[in-house]
Amino acid sequence: MNDTSRDLTAIEGPVLLCRARTRLCAFPLAHVEETMRPLPLLVLAGSPPFVLGMSRIRGTAVPVLDLGALLGGEKPAATSRLLTVKAGERRVALAVEEVHGLRHIPAGTMRELPPLLEGASDGAAAAVGALDGELLLVLRAARLVPEAVWTAVAVPGPP
16 A cells, blocks of 8 residues: 555545635644644744744744645735644644634545646645535645755754
């Protein structure tokens, strides 16, 4: 069984739906920690455009990324919510325009990404499908943040 097949099995349960610009995105609930209003940011000079900065969340410095810019390189928009997700052993906050809540993805509605799209997303997208007539992109939280960004936002100790 390849990684994508495992991901398709994992998303048949509840997912948290959110909107990043015009994209409807989903995260398997097992990867989601919480949603919250935007918090004050410490802007990091020289970071990629999708890195908004660092924020203190529950006593820990957490990188805050603009999910829409990360997925499509679009200019940052007004953020209404932060979505904190587990990215492997790390934690990241994603700035999104809307959080739509929990849904169950019906079995068989999602498809593996075509090889061309799999490569274009650097493995961040697990599957694609449709929900309520709209394109739905299921994301792998652990692969959203390139390793170079983790290195750039590394904090040696509590800020």
